[in-house]
Amino acid sequence: MEVNIKTNSLADANNCIAKSKQSSLWRWPKLLLQSKTGTVGFLIVFVVVFVAVFADSLAPHNPAANNLGDMLKPPAWLDGGTSAYLLGTDNLGRDILSRIILGTRVSLLVGIFSVVVAGIIGILIGILAGYYGGLIDNILMRIVDSFLAIPSILFILVVLAVFEPSIMVLIIVIGFTNWVTYARVVRGEVLSIKEREFVKASKSIGTRNGIIMLKHIFPNIISSFIVISTLSVATTIILEASLSFLGLGIQPPEISWGGMLTDGRNYLATNWWLVTFPGIAITVTVLGIIFLGDWLRDVLDPRTQGRK
Amino acid sequence: MKKYLIRRLLQLIPVLFIITFVVFVLVYLAGDPVSLMLPEDASEEDREALREALGLNEPFLYQYFHFLGDLISGDFGTSFRYSQEALPLVLERLPATFELAAASMLVAIVLAIPLGIFSARKRNSFVDLFITGGSVLGKAMPNFWLGIMLILMLAVNYQIFPVSGRGTFVHLVLPAITLGTGVAAEMTRLIRSSMLEILHQDYIRTAKSKGVSDTLVIFKHAFRNSLIPVVTITSLQISHLVSGALITETVFSWPGLGQLLVQAVNGRDMAVVQAAVFVIAILVIVINLITDLVYRLLDPRINYS
Numbered sequence: 001m002e003v004n005i006k007t008n009s010l011a012d013a014n015n016c017i018a019k020s021k022q023s024s025l026w027r028w029p030k031l032l033l034q035s036k037t038g039t040v041g042f043l044i045v046f047v048v049v050f051v052a053v054f055a056d057s058l059a060p061h062n063p064a065a066n067n068l069g070d071m072l073k074p075p076a077w078l079d080g081g082t083s084a085y086l087l088g089t090d091n092l093g094r095d096i097l098s099r100i101i102l103g104t105r106v107s108l109l110v111g112i113f114s115v116v117v118a119g120i121i122g123i124l125i126g127i128l129a130g131y132y133g134g135l136i137d138n139i140l141m142r143i144v145d146s147f148l149a150i151p152s153i154l155f156i157l158v159v160l161a162v163f164e165p166s167i168m169v170l171i172i173v174i175g176f177t178n179w180v181t182y183a184r185v186v187r188g189e190v191l192s193i194k195e196r197e198f199v200k201a202s203k204s205i206g207t208r209n210g211i212i213m214l215k216h217i218f219p220n221i222i223s224s225f226i227v228i229s230t231l232s233v234a235t236t237i238i239l240e241a242s243l244s245f246l247g248l249g250i251q252p253p254e255i256s257w258g259g260m261l262t263d264g265r266n267y268l269a270t271n272w273w274l275v276t277f278p279g280i281a282i283t284v285t286v287l288g289i290i291f292l293g294d295w296l297r298d299v300l301d302p303r304t305q306g307r308k
Numbered sequence: 309m310k311k312y313l314i315r316r317l318l319q320l321i322p323v324l325f326i327i328t329f330v331v332f333v334l335v336y337l338a339g340d341p342v343s344l345m346l347p348e349d350a351s352e353e354d355r356e357a358l359r360e361a362l363g364l365n366e367p368f369l370y371q372y373f374h375f376l377g378d379l380i381s382g383d384f385g386t387s388f389r390y391s392q393e394a395l396p397l398v399l400e401r402l403p404a405t406f407e408l409a410a411a412s413m414l415v416a417i418v419l420a421i422p423l424g425i426f427s428a429r430k431r432n433s434f435v436d437l438f439i440t441g442g443s444v445l446g447k448a449m450p451n452f453w454l455g456i457m458l459i460l461m462l463a464v465n466y467q468i469f470p471v472s473g474r475g476t477f478v479h480l481v482l483p484a485i486t487l488g489t490g491v492a493a494e495m496t497r498l499i500r501s502s503m504l505e506i507l508h509q510d511y512i513r514t515a516k517s518k519g520v521s522d523t524l525v526i527f528k529h530a531f532r533n534s535l536i537p538v539v540t541i542t543s544l545q546i547s548h549l550v551s552g553a554l555i556t557e558t559v560f561s562w563p564g565l566g567q568l569l570v571q572a573v574n575g576r577d578m579a580v581v582q583a584a585v586f587v588i589a590i591l592v593i594v595i596n597l598i599t600d601l602v603y604r605l606l607d608p609r610i611n612y613s
Contacts, residue, residue, distance in 0.1 A: 146326040150589040151547040161573040161581045238450045279453035287448040
C-alpha cells in the first residue's frame with residue numbers, strides 16, 4: 001500500500017513536470033495571441049525578415065536593371081500603369097517593388113548588427129562597472145555620461161565625414177555610439193543582482209568573479225537587453241534611412257530605402273510614387289518592431305506588468 | 309543650489325574633454341589634409357613645407373593640446389568650401405535654427421498637451437486609442453519622409469505653402485510641423501502616462517470629493533503636477549530635436565546649422581564639421597543644464613545633493 005502511494009505520487013510528479021514543460025513551450029504563442037498589437041508586430045517582423053532572406057527570389061524584376069523604355073511608369077492601378085510593375089518604376093525604369101524588397105536587407109543588416117555591436121560593448125562595460133564598482137565604475141560611468149550628454153548623431157556625422165560610408169562603417173559607428181544606453185541599464189541591473197542570495201552564495205564558496213559574471217549575472221540581464229535592443233533596432237532603421245537619405249549612409253548602387261527617397265525627391269512634382277512607397281515600407285517595418293518590442297517589454301519586464 | 313550648480317559645471321569638464329578627444333582622434337585618423345589643400349601637381353617639398361607649417365609632424369599629444377588651445381581661442385580653422393573662418397560661419401546660421409527649433413517645440417507642445425490630457429481622461433476609449441495609435445505612428449514615421457509627404461501634398465499638389473527656403477511665416481509652417489510632430493508623438497505618450505499616474509493620487513481624490521469641478525481638478529491639480537516630468541521629457545527631446553533639425557533643414561533647404569553641418573560632412577569640410585559639432589554640443593549641454601535647474605525649482609522635493 002505504502003509503495004503504491006509512493007509510485008503514484010512519483011507518476012503524478014512526472015506528469016506535472018511534463019505538463020509544465022509543454023505549457024512553457026506553448027506559453028509564448030499563447031501570450032502573443034493575447035496581445036493584438038503584439039501579434040500584428042510579430043507578423044510584420046516575420047514578413048520583413050522573410051522578404052529580406054528570400055529577396056532575390058521574391059523580387060519580380062532585377063532591381064538594378066535600367067529599362068529606359070519603361071521610365072516613370074505609375075503604379076499598376078493608375079492610368080498608364082502595367083501589372084508588370086505593381087508599384088511603378090523610377091526615373092531609370094527600375095521596378096520600385098523589387099527595389100523595396102531588396103532594400104529590406106540593408107535596413108535589417110544595419111539595424112540588427114549595430115544593435116549587436118552596441119549590446120556586446122554595453123553589456124561588457126555595464127557588467128564590469130556594476131560588479132566591481134569603485135573607481136572602475138566611476139571612470140566608466142563618467143564616459144557614459146559624456147556620451148549621453150551630447151546627441152549621438154554628432155559623433156556619427158564626424159565619423160562619416162572622415163571615413164567613406166558603407167554598411168560596415170554604419171554598423172560599427174552606430175554600434176559604438178549606442179552602447180552607452182545598454183551600459184547604463186545593465187549596470188543598474190547588475191547593482192541589484194549582485195546583492196541577491198545566489199550571487200552571494202556563489203561568492204562564498206569561492207567561485208571566480210569571471211564565472212559569476214558569466215553564469216549568474218549575465219543570464220539575468222538578457223531579458224532587459226532583449227527589450228531595449230528590439231526598440232533600438234527600430235530607431236536604428238530610421239537613423240540609417242535618414243543618413244542614406246542625406247547621402248551620408250549607404251551609397252548607390254547599393255539599394256536602401258533612404259537612398260530611394262533621395263532619388264525620388266527630384267521627381268516629387270510629377271511622380272509621387274517614387275517617394276511614397278519606400279517611406280511606407282520604413283514606417284510599416286518600424287511600426288512592427290515597435291509593437292513587438294512593446295509586447296516583449298510587457299511580457300519580460302515584471303515591473304511594467306499591470307501598470308498599463 | 310549654488311553648490312549644485314558648481315558641481316554640475318565641474319562635471320562638464322570630463323564631458324568636454326572626451327568630446328574634443330574623440331573628434332581630434334577621428335580627424336587625426338582621417339589622415340593628411342595636405343593633399344586636399346594643395347593642388348594635385350604640388351611638389352613633395354611644398355607638401356612637406358605645409359605639413360611643417362600646420363604642425364602635422366609633431367607628436368600626437370602635442371598636436372592634441374595645440375588643438376585644444378586653438379578651440380579655446382575659438383579658432384576652428386578655415387573652411388575649404390567658403391574660404392572663411394569656420395566659427396563665424398557656424399554662428400551666423402544659429403538664428404535660423406533657433407527659429408525652427410522654437411516653432412517646432414511650440415507645435416509639439418500645442419499638440420501634445422491637450423492630446424495627452426484628453427487621452428488620459430478618456431482612458432481606453434476610442435479617442436484614447438486613436439491618439440495613442442497616432443503617437444506610435446508618429447514615432448514610426450521617419451521625420452524627413454513626413455516632410456516630403458507634406459511638401460507633396462501641401463506645396464506641390466495644393467500650393468498653399470512654399471516648397472523650401474526661409475523668409476516669411478509661411479516658409480516656417482511645414483518645417484515646424486515636420487519637426488514638431490516627431491517630438492509631439494513622444495511627448496503625448498509621456499504626458500498621458502504622467503497624467504494617468506497623477507489622477508490616481510490621493511490629493512486628486514480629495515479635490516474631487518470636495519466637489520471641485522472636473523475641469524478645475526484637471527487644470528489646477530493634475531496638469532500642474534504632470535508638468536514636472538514634462539520638463540525632463542523636454543530635455544530628453546533635445547537630442548531628438550537636434551537630429552531632426554539636421555534632416556528637416558536639409559529637406560526644406562532651411563539655411564540653418566543642420567543644413568550647414570550636413571553639407572560640410574558631405575564635402576569633407578572638416579573645419580566646419582568640427583565647429584558645428586562643438587557649437588551644437590555646447591548648446592545641448594547648456595539647455596540640459598537649464599532644464600535640470602528648472603526641474604529642481606518646480607519640484608522642491610528634489611534635493612540638490
